[in-house]
Amino acid sequence: MTTVGLHSIDEPNEPDSEDGLSDEEGDPPKPGHLVVHPHCAVTARPNGAWFGPKGSEATERELIAFLGSHNGVAVLQWPRDAHRAERFFDLGIPCLWFVQDTADLPPARGKSEEWLPQTASDLQVHECLKRLCDWAATERSAAPPELEENGWLHLGEHGIQLTPPESCLAAPLIAHFGEAVDDELLTRRSARAAAARRNSSFASELHHLDEDVNALGLEVVPATERTHLIRRCR
Numbered sequence: 001m002t003t004v005g006l007h008s009i010d011e012p013n014e015p016d017s018e019d020g021l022s023d024e025e026g027d028p029p030k031p032g033h034l035v036v037h038p039h040c041a042v043t044a045r046p047n048g049a050w051f052g053p054k055g056s057e058a059t060e061r062e063l064i065a066f067l068g069s070h071n072g073v074a075v076l077q078w079p080r081d082a083h084r085a086e087r088f089f090d091l092g093i094p095c096l097w098f099v100q101d102t103a104d105l106p107p108a109r110g111k112s113e114e115w116l117p118q119t120a121s122d123l124q125v126h127e128c129l130k131r132l133c134d135w136a137a138t139e140r141s142a143a144p145p146e147l148e149e150n151g152w153l154h155l156g157e158h159g160i161q162l163t164p165p166e167s168c169l170a171a172p173l174i175a176h177f178g179e180a181v182d183d184e185l186l187t188r189r190s191a192r193a194a195a196a197r198r199n200s201s202f203a204s205e206l207h208h209l210d211e212d213v214n215a216l217g218l219e220v221v222p223a224t225e226r227t228h229l230i231r232r233c234r
Contacts (some may be wrong), residue, residue: 047072065214069233071136073193092158094132173230180223
């Protein structure tokens with residue numbers, strides 16, 4: 001049976017008591033001992049990330065890219081993290097909610113969201129995470145990516161709006177999805193986009209594009225020494 005890894009990436013907090021942080025301060029509930037560090041989880045499937053209350057935009061961007069590229073699950077606390085839910089829903093990143101009061105539940109939006117009480121067992125957490133991960137993998141593999149002129153990149157019902165520099169660079173890659181595109185063409189595209197972003201470079205534009213499309217389960221990778229392609233994350 002696959003082992004599920006639950007990662008916790010949050011800004012550091014100071015404990016407010018000798019017993020450590022309360023749930024409202026961002027500690028995971030019952031499954032806290034399932035938390036593993038991404039670089040140490042040799043046998044764990046890296047597919048869950050606990051979102052604490054204090055996270056910078058850069059940290060959340062990194063987490064979202066991680067979850068999208070691994071068909072992962074955002075582990076949230078209801079109702080504290082209600083403001084985050086729409087972003088995950090738009091990207092097709094499933095959510096596992098932990099609730100303190102089973103009389104107050106998050107709104108159901110299909111198979112992309114489930115909830116558990118904070119007293120849930122390890123097995124319940126494991127099975128829920130795996131079910132949500134499998135949903136994400138199936139959902140993302142069912143539709144080809146499409147890029148609109150306004151910069152919206154869609155994958156089925158989900159999508160993300162790219163900035164003008166990124167959408168300019170993404171256009172030939174999406175048009176030849178899964179195929180190698182010559183860096184000379186991409187460099188010309190990047191040069192045009194560079195005017196909109198100071199100190200920009202071809203490498204940095206590719207990096208920004210890769211990080212954004214990771215959220216949808218896509219990645220930009222070198223195909224040969226002088227070509228790149230966009231594909232589904234592996």
